[in-house]
Amino acid sequence: MKRATFALVGWALLAWACSGSSSLPQPRILSVEPDTLLVNEKDESLTVRFEARYAVSVDYGEEKVNTRVTATGTVWVDEKEAAVTHFDPSGVVVVTVPRGLGAGAHAVKLRLDDGREAENEGTLTLKPPGKDKEADPEEEWDAGVLIAFDAGGDDAEVDAGSMEDAGTPGDAGADPDAPILAGDITGFTFDAIEGARTSRLSFTITVRAEGPRAAHFDGSVELTSSRGKVTPTKIGPCDNGVCAAIVTVDATEGPVQLSALDSYGVGGTSNSFMLNHYQ
Structure with missing residues (x-):
């Protein structure tokens, strides 16, 4: 199936080459995966899918068309160039997200080696670590209120604060936001x-x-x-x-x-x- 697809692309390129146009259309970014990451997460990979047309060479003496594409390109996040780890001219480039970007939405730009460019504004969002982790003030306040109002006798304190009544830390399961430790993944x-x-x-x-x-x-x-x-x-x-x-x-x-x-x-x-x- 992949070879058939590439053949169709090759004929599309040939049709473009034979059209007589002096310039090729700009590439287009189709998607950026993942679209949300943590700020300054080390060595995180970003996959940019795109579509682009390329020039082909025609040898009229041999009556052959060379449809093999050897194009390369770079990816920029805002004004920072990302290190390319893989470039497939058929439409996939994998890069390492550059360090030093702040939280918020960032533009992703693809620049082919022939100078053509495509840019998607705000397509990558960086979040600060721990932003989604929120304390539950109601839970903390309730525990204090029970002890404060029931205090005054040993029985009241035991009723309000004993481990048997309140449950053990394991009753509710592990905290999803807690760091992964050795043995958590087998x-x-x-x-x-x-x-x-x-x-x-x-x-x-x-x-x-x-x-x-x-x-x-x-x-x-x-x-x-x-x-x-x-x-x-x-x-x-x-x-x-x-x-x-x-x-x-x-x-x-x-x-x-x-x-x-x-x-x-x-x-x-x-x-x-x-x-x-x-x-």
């Missing part, structure tokens, strides 16, 4: 990577955390490949323990497995899938 599983994939062409993977606090995991995991190189080498942040990402594997033809590893050394491995040679 492993990672990959959704099945079905069918054969092609070297250096992107595809989507989904990695799921396992363990008592799997649903609270919002960190990142390191990716490695059993052969060759996988890009990007780090994916995240995960959402409720689920990490979805677009990756490429650059390796020779044959079976490949991907592995994920968190900061505590807990990991998991995908199923073995066949990697075809890039045509």
Whole structure:
């Protein structure tokens, strides 16, 4: 299916080349994933999907059309250039979010190597750490009121404040905002990577955390490949323990497995899938 799609793109490019136009249209940013991150989160990856047309070369003597695209480009967040870890001219670029950006909405700009640009205003939002964590003043005040008004006798104090009446800290479950500690995540599983994939062409993977606090995991995991190189080498942040990402594997033809590893050394491995040679 991917080869068929690329062929259609190639014919579209040829049609454009034969139209006689002296300029190519500007590229267009389709999406930015994820669209919300924490301020100055270290080495966070951003995937920008875009569409663009490119010039093609025609050898009239050989009667051949070269539709292979070797274009590159850069991505900017406001006025800061992001480090490109993967660029697929068919419409996917993966970058590392630059440090030093403040909280709020930021513009994302794509600049191709031929000078054409596309910019989406306010498409990436950065939030300060802990912004979504709010204390519950009612809960704290209620506990104090019960003790203050019931005080005056030992029985009243026991009725209002004993652990048996109030419940243990574990009754309500772990705090979702509490840091993930060793033992909270016991492993990672990959959704099945079905069918054969092609070297250096992107595809989507989904990695799921396992363990008592799997649903609270919002960190990142390191990716490695059993052969060759996988890009990007780090994916995240995960959402409720689920990490979805677009990756490429650059390796020779044959079976490949991907592995994920968190900061505590807990990991998991995908199923073995066949990697075809890039045509």
